[in-house]
Amino acid sequence: MNDLPPALAERAETHLRTLRAAEAVPDEARVAATLPRVLAASDFVACAVGEGDPGLLHDLARSGDLFAPYGAQAYRERLQRRLAEAGDEAGLRAALRRFRRREAVRIAYRSLAGWAALEETLAETSDLAEAAIDASLEWLYAALTARWGTPRDEAGEAQRLVVLGMGKLGGRELNFSSDIDLIFAFPEPGETDAAKPRSNDEFFLKLGRQLIGALSETTPEGQAYRVDMRLRPNGDAGPLALPFASVETYYESQGREWERYALIKARCVGGDYEAGAALLERLRPFVYRRYLDYGTLEQIREMKGMIAREVQRRGTARNIKTGSGGIREVEFVAQAFQLIRGGRDPQLRSRQLLGTLDALEAQQLLPAHAVAELRSAYRFLRRTENAVQMLADEQSHTVPEDPHARARVALGAGYADAEAFEGELERTREQVHSQFQQVFAAPQAEADAGEGSDLQALWSAAPAPEEAVRLLEAQGFDDAEALERRLRGLREGAVVRSLSTRGHQRLDRLMPLLLGACAQARRPARALERTLDLIESIARRTAYLALLVEHPMALSQLVQLCDGSAWVARFLAAHPLLLDELLDPRTLYEPLGREALEADLDARLAALSGDDLEAQMEAVRQFKQANQLKVAAADVSGAAPLMVVSDYLTHIAEVALERSVALCRDHLVRRHGRPLCRDDGEAPREAGFAVAGYGKLGGIELGYSSDLDLVFLHDSRGAEQETEGPRSVDNQVFFARLAQRVVHFLNTVTPGGIVYEVDTRLRPSGNAGLMSTTVDAFRQYQREHAWTWEHQALVRARAVAGDPGPREAFEGVRAEVLGQPRDTAQLREQIRHMRERQRAEKASRGHERFDLKNDRGGLTDIEFIAQYGVLASAHEHPELLRYTDNVRILRTLAQAGWLDERDAHRLASAYRTYRRRLHELALQDEERVVGAEELADERRAVTALWERLMEGAGHRVDVDIAAPRGPGGWGACGS
Incomplete structure (x- = not known):
């Protein structure tokens, strides 16, 4: 006991004297070396192995159970053997409580002695609870079917209860002394097969009540688990057990946002595991939306605000679960990313927080240093939480104010020095809260603060048309009258009228930000017109509005891209899932190889x-x-x-x-x-x-x-x-x-x-x-x-x-x-004839416009010349077969001597110019037609070369087009 602070050593010695008097201490070196530390940190262990059961520590040491971890199946098998001897429900409850006490002492001892890592303690605490639920349910189901018959569906298939474990039980992260949050369900309505049948609803209601009693009723042996059923559909007002279809209907039609968070960790922990997995799969679309749900940030922010107000009201700021920088803030950070992205990324659907943090780091959704801080903080806070609860097996999340009790918690968390523990707790909570703030900071607050601004007034105040035009002109928008009509049409139109209250709030926050971003664009009016098209198309899916409100950088990139390209604006409107790609400009402008x-x-x-x-x-x-x-x-x-x-x-x-x-x-x-x-x-x-x-x-x-x-x-x-x-x-x-x-x-x-x-x-x-x-x-x-x-x-x-x-x-x-030899005269005639047919079908009918692809002197003429050159001379120059892109084919034709070098350059330069212009037109969603005077030099050069090469005109071309820059004068030639 020399390594314990004096006050804690004295407490440990007091417990040791009591245990020795009761002959409760085994003669085992490993126990002797660690028991003082454990007793100093836990009255629960001291009482359980003393006056509770003096033979308990002997049993744990003699069996070797104290010195090694279990697996989940071990708990189940051990408990089933004990329950097999129970003759009635009273015997079931007594056996269950004795088993839970034995294994809880074992788990607490291994944790406080430093033999078990946090992950083992959480998993074993969860596995113990799950074994208690499932084994008790199995016993009760057999007893009830013997009395009432087996519940069956309309097809005659036997029905079993499904028990969903919520929260930390579902994630196998259960606190040492925690409530267990459960939901009961069963696959199908029907009735039992007894002579006097009961409905499945009645059967599973009875079974559920029996299970709750078996777990939570206080008996002379104490209580196994406190059971909380308030997370079920409709809470305390809802039926204790529902068929799957009713559960699914509830979440589809009435499910609230906090229930999505609750279901993240939901897992079948008893009864029909296969049916339970099927139920959770049916509920997955409610939890994980197909789109990127950035409304989650706003909703978690609201939930956190409610918790903070409650903490302040109760004066529980030292609560390491719900207080500032506590466990809940770490969970909110992880769950926010899960709910935002989990619908598209299965790797983010882990029920365990540490697994989710690993995925966030692997996908670079959070910086590595931030994940490291959160991971370390979570482990520290959970060790502290368990140390608090192992004091007396009580559900508490607050480090005691009493210095002696705080020192005991510090020891249980692995700190012999209470001051060092207190300092680490303070630093950890500051780090967690800082990371929480960075994820959940409200960027829209700036827009909210500027409620009286011109931009806010343009949207929310619904000014008279003349005033709105003046405000738009003051912000630098051209054609302000048309934009005013457009804004008014959106504000008063069917799309906005159909929005929910939350949707209206999000749009009202977004629009001043959008107007401000467009005012900074190169062409403000065009940027606003195109962006409004997109906003109108996505407005009913308000999660996308939330994304733009929560991430001003994404909004800025959106405006910039819409300003630059009508095609991009239309593309994003058609595929709003891609708005997520706008969040990080570092990767947005770097296409992948x-x-x-x-x-x-x-x-x-x-x-x-x-x-x-x-x-x-x-x-x-x-x-x-x-x-x-x-x-x-x-x-x-x-x-x-x-x-x-x-x-x-x-x-x-x-x-x-x-x-x-x-x-x-x-x-x-x-x-x-x-x-x-x-x-x-x-x-x-x-x-x-x-x-x-x-x-x-x-x-x-x-x-x-x-x-x-x-x-x-x-x-x-x-x-x-x-x-x-x-x-x-x-x-x-x-x-x-x-x-x-x-x-x-x-x-x-x-x-x-x-x-x-x-x-x-x-x-x-x-x-x-x-x-x-x-x-x-x-x-x-x-x-x-x-x-x-x-x-x-x-x-x-x-x-x-x-x-x-x-x-x-x-x-x-x-x-x-x-590479086959061909009759070049016949080949030329066939290709020329094909081209004439194409022109007759597709070329422009007037002289005012130039179809860059189909008109005479256009892109297709160049392609046909290149193809003619390959077909005519590849048998003599197989190098012509190496490339399939036109620019390099033209270069190779020049190298082979089939084309004059200058002619090949003219064709390649015109080809690139046409393609570049076509590309610009495509990005602006415009036709591939320009005015007849545009690109006239290129058109004349290509036409003249076509006539000489394909129609035998026999004259040379006098029009020069500047040769492209680059190696050998050919410039970029594609891959």
Whole structure:
């Protein structure tokens, strides 16, 4: 006892004399070394092993139970053996209480002696309570069914009670002396199968009351657990047990915000565990919303305010659970992120707080130093809380004022020096409160404070139109009269009228912030018009309004992007989930490279079940949309040049396509087995599948709204071609279904949008052809039946996904077909004729406008010249087959001598200029048409080159276009 402070050593010695007199102290070195410390910190242990049961400590030491942790099953098995000897409910209660006392002493001793880490203490305390609930319920259920019959549903299936453990019991983080919060439910209505049947409602009401009595009634042996049922639907006013359908209906129609927090940790702790898991899965959409629920911050802030007022009223500021910087603030920080993001991120659905903090750190949602502080603080506060409760097995969360009692708590928390403990407690609570404030600080307070400002008046005061116009003009808005009408239309319109009270409050907080941000934009009026379109489309989903109110930086980025691009504004309005991407400008303007994209999508898919194709489709959609927004942000800000933008967009498509093919193939293999084939005289092998990308995907020139032109191939051949599974199908059927499934995966329209529009008409024989073609059939078609325009398309085609074998085979067929010698005069005539047909169908009908793609001298003329050059001379210059993008094809044509260097530069420069202008128009949601005088020099140069190269005009071009800068004068040429 030399290591104990004098006052605590004296107390320990007093307890020791009493225990020795009762012969309650075993002759065991490990007990002798630790018992004084334990007795100094816990009157509960001293009483339980003394006058309560002098043989208890002997039993714990002799059995070895005192010196090792249990598992959850050990508690259950031990208690079931004891309850098996109970002949009636009184015997059940006595056995339960004696068991709980023995194991509570064991848990407290191991914790106070320093033998058990915090996590072990919390888990074992929870496992003990769960064993008490489940074993007691099992005993009571058997007894009640013997009297009343077995409750069954309409189909005759036996019904059992489901007990949900809430709060820390559900999270296996139970306090040493805690209430247990429970909810009772049962799967289906019905009645018992006795001669005089009882309804299931009556049966489970009776059973629930019996269980509560078994756990909480005070008997000569004391009380096992205090049971709190107030978290059930409708609280004390609601039925004690409800069928699942009624529970689900309640939360859907009446569930309140605090009940979402309560259900985060909910776990089945007794009865029918399988049915309990199914019930919780049905309730998951209530807890975890599909969208990013930033309204959570506002609601937790309100809840915390109510708690703080109650703490002040009761004078319990030293309460380490609910006071400032206490356990509840750590929990609120973790739960806020869970409720905001848990609907989209399963990794944030942990029931345990430390596990949630680990996930927040891994995903960089909180800085590592902040998580480290919260993690350390939580462990310290929970050790302190347990030390408080182990004093006398009482539910308290307040460190005593009495210095002697505080010293005992400090010792129980691992501090022999009470002053050092007090200092650590103070520092810990300050750190926790600081982190809480950083997460829950109310940025809208500044806007609230400026209630009399012009911006506030513009929205909330509903000024007369003339005054509103004056206020808008004073803020720098052009066309103020139109903007005033727009604001008034929104304020008085159906969308705003339909908002809830909370929705109105959020919109009223947001609008002054929005007006102020737009006033700072480069083009304030345009920024406001576009942003109002978005606000109107998301207003009913008020969680998005909350996101913008809570994060002024996100609002600032939103205004900046909408000011820069009508397409981005429309994109965000269609996919408001992406507003979350605006929170961190450091990542918003940095699109991911190919490897990082793969890691991003793999991480999103890793958290999903391999059988949940719908969830996988949603994950790929969100991956594509989030990364496409990053590219657009970098594009609008000028951080990414055009060619790099196309590279990024193409990489996103390739990764999405690659993973989609793999997911769809895995699904079919699980159903039918692997597609095997046997070539003549060879061992069986698995047939491969590949996807070829044509057009903009093949040419690495994707835009934001581009579809994917795809052709599906496989390399199955030989006499034996079928899958190996029990539901075997022919390989051709397998690969046709695989192609159809990939198209469905990418093309299906859902509330979250689509991944990509897919066009498969470029496959052999077009819409009349097979969805997936063998490589051999593809080769034969290309050599014997394909039209010239199909060979033109092949110039810009490349393998983009799938297995190496058929990918290489496709590239081989492409090289073979494109490298065939051709009659150049006939080829030129066919390509020229095709182009004339296109112009007749698609070109502008007047001279005032220039369609950048379809008109004479436009983008398509350049593409056709490049394709003609490849088809005409690839047999002599195979290097022309290396690239699929037009700029590098033109460069290679010049290097091969087919094009004059200056002509190739003119075409490449015009091509880039056209693409850049098309890109600008797309970002502004405008048609791909400009005035006839715009880009006139480029148009004349391309037209002249077309006439000379494709129509045999025979004159040279005198119009110069400045050669692009960069290596060799060619500049960026794509990937």
